[in-house]
Amino acid sequence: MIFKLPVCPHCGTAYQYNEIKQMKDGIEYCYHCKKKFRIRKKVNILLFIAAVCFLLICADLFVMVWSPSVNIVAMAASNFVVIAAAWLLRFFSVRFIPEKITKSEKKRIKEANEKIHKDKK
Numbered sequence: 001m002i003f004k005l006p007v008c009p010h011c012g013t014a015y016q017y018n019e020i021k022q023m024k025d026g027i028e029y030c031y032h033c034k035k036k037f038r039i040r041k042k043v044n045i046l047l048f049i050a051a052v053c054f055l056l057i058c059a060d061l062f063v064m065v066w067s068p069s070v071n072i073v074a075m076a077a078s079n080f081v082v083i084a085a086a087w088l089l090r091f092f093s094v095r096f097i098p099e100k101i102t103k104s105e106k107k108r109i110k111e112a113n114e115k116i117h118k119d120k121k
């Protein structure tokens, strides 16, 4: 399913649109379950836009073959609208890939959590 914002692959926590917007490719720790996942953003957005462009070209060719009298300006305008919509929806193509946590990282996360609890007291 393309039109769904990414969720944590471990616990299913949903991330906000604005959070995803600010995220960069790389490793992230879920704020809910503290588990690790890799953000796949750049490549997914690129593939998503490329797929939309490819479908548009196919649609344009189809229209041109079946109705050669089509208004080119109207067609270009509708293409632009589709690309603009795809651009607005680009963060919906971002995905989180689960990553394994090493033992030393587990320890570090545990220590960090304990520190947070201590600070609260």
Ligand SMILES: [Zn+2]
Residues within 6 Å of the ligand: 008, 009, 010, 011, 012, 013, 030, 031, 032, 033, 034, 035
């Ligand atoms: Zn999680």
